[in-house]
Amino acid sequence: MPAILYPRERQLLDFITQFIGRFGYAPTLKEIGEALNIHSPATVHEHVDRLRQKGFIRKLDGTARGLEVVAENYRPAGNSAALELPVLGFIAAGAPLEPYTDPNF
Secondary structure (H helix, E strand, O other): OOOOOOHHHHHHHHHHHHHHHHHOOOOOHHHHHHHHOOOOHHHHHHHHHHHHHHOOEEEOOOOOOOEEEOHHHOOOOOOOOOOOOOOOOOOOOOOOOOOOOOOOO
């Protein structure tokens, strides 16, 4: 089942992807915070860590700008043919029930 990407996470992922495409390297937490109007670096770090846990980005250890977008899990926003909806639950389904047709009843 694909991971759910919430609007703020989508903004963050789109910003990281555009930044890497434009400059060739990943943004820092401070640059991400300034772009998305998030004042706390800890909040930015939480969002980045959540994207990492969901498999949309990889964090490269030992580098200052060590973020990498996982291409096979990322689909750019703006695709008007697709609509993302969160799954709220599942419905159990089974074989259809036959109507009871006793002529003596």
